[in-house]
Amino acid sequence: MDTVYPGLQLDKSMYGQPYTYSENGKVYSNVFGMLRNDKIVPLQGQYDPKRGDIIIGVVNEEKFSGYSVYINLPSEGSLSSRDSREELETGDVIECEVDYVNEIKQVSLTNPKKLGFGSVMIIPPVKVPRVIGKQMSMINLIKEKTGCDIRMGKNGILWINDCKNKPIVIKTINKILREAQFSGLTSRIGEFLDKEIKNKE
Amino acid sequence: MSIMNELRRGAFIDMIKTGKRLTDRDFYEYRDIEVKKGVLATADGSALARIGDTQVLASVKFTVGEPYPDRPDEGVFITNAELVAFANPSYEPGPPNEDAIELARVVDRGIRSSEIIDLKSFYLEEGKVLMMFIDLWILDDQGNLSDTSALAAMGALLNTKLPKYEDGELVREGDLENLKLSNIVTEHTFGKVADKTFIDPMLDEEIAAEGKITFGVMDDKIVTVQKSGWQSFTKDEVFSLMDIAFKKHSELKSILTK
């Protein structure tokens, strides 16, 4: 595992990878982070929208022929009313897909699904893979033990339904964010969940 | 982004109706508190106070000035607060806004009305007195700037050294005397929403709060009060919150004098 920082030269094989740039045929890192398995894992950073990403958004405003949706980026995503089967209102939380990202990083969304009453959390996008876990092991573990429905958007927005164990889910997510050591995290979280649920009863 | 503030406000109101706060805190429990004194080498007194993740830096610095015409034998002090732009996403750089001004004035009143500083001791000679600047630099706003700033100001005053006055100038060499304080003042802020009150509002709780009340306390006396926000408080609420403020005063006072 090696540290990378803006301006550090990388192997040519990293050409085109996220968090790199190239100049005169050489490849450099553009963020601070770690090089793990030939991928740069940044310390922090904003969500980089890509076509096909499944994300969570919050409807902010009804606009002419559509909606503007808050998606944890500097500008809001746009959803056309043609793309939504149901009528949406300001404050609705939706799970949707990134349809198109133009050259000036404006995002258009499609396939919205209204999520019901619940709570929304914003977590750093670089931590999303940890909340999901390898092959969804972490998020499924939490869902199983708490009986809650949880959706983690790639953009860092997380939705939890109004289940009775919702406060435990929130506590667990915060714990995962603080404790990010790879080895054994899933089993530690499993133990934590068991204890919390028992304490509640 | 306003929609996210609305959601946060709604989430907190839901929780408080079920008798819970946003984190596992009791309604009248402070977050973790820390005060570090003497953190600035260029100031005559300084402190960094932290309540939870809120961080405020206070500096005390003296200069030679003129007394007010109606109090020619007393020194002068001025309290100023600056909300630094990176302290909160909603701040914009520019001249002090109404929140910064209110904050400074409330901290100032706590020190002034309590008379813990004998301003006559700032007299230097005819027409010259010590002028004391208390600067409150808000570096990280995660709610309850009032109590954190008051702690920082008090911490700074507790380690302030008076410069010597020689030949019309202030000299800061050699052994200096400590600023004398006759007592210690602390401030305690409560938020109110959905008919529930709670101490030390963190940021999301503050955004949701409809009303706020701050009590400045010295021993068993109230030295200043500030109520803000549109929501009202009943007389009974005021008295019960005062009692809680008295209790919290001893806790915070022992942190300051550690």
Next chain:
Amino acid sequence: MEKPDKLIVNGKRLDGRGVDDLRPISIHAHVLSNADGSALIRWGNNLVLAGVRGPRECFPRHMADPFKAIIRAKYEMTPFSSKEEHGRSGPNRRSIEISKLIRHVFENVVLLEKYPKSQIDIFIEILQSDGGTRCAAITAASVALADAGIPMKDMVQAVAVGKVNDEIVLDLNYIEDSASDGADVPIAVAGRNKDILLFQMDGILDKSQFEEVFSKVFKAADKIKELQTKALEEVYFATEKGEVKKRLPLY
């Protein structure tokens, strides 16, 4: 206060340093919870705090650039930062000029095209000053930007070189800077190529002395870059252990 006239005696400066020595520098990143990125630098008796916000939506909207992010930089000296008397709050001509130049430094290295119509704010508070604050500010801002995950071509290091008692000397403190026969040359460079991003001068030097100026700056920049990387590594590894506390290391 009397100004000493011999600032270098037998190769040693008043504070014991040699002509090529940097003052002691320590950098901590991720010290604030609200800022997207932050860094506190202690450089000799300078204490400088940099906070970064963004990329975020550009306000006012009409200032937005449709193709890239804009940078707003503000350098501010606190009224309690100098050993002298209490200063005045608010921007003055000097801080406005420095703010503009800091903006130009980062307009070069930040990959602005990645965030069209956004703005990136860099705010720098000088909590204690003792000569060379603009260089400490740029060095800290570079770390704060990396802490925020804002993509950049390079890390930036800055240091001032001067002429003191006819010698070219690295990293002037306030006393050395105020010496009347000196020169003060603050320079910021991009770490990789040593491209020059900030370059000012006050005083009189002839062209041949600049070789020495750049050579000292480039060597010092490498040392400073190591400290910047170390500060970020500490945050990275603390995050791994779940120990990151966003606290200012003031004591």
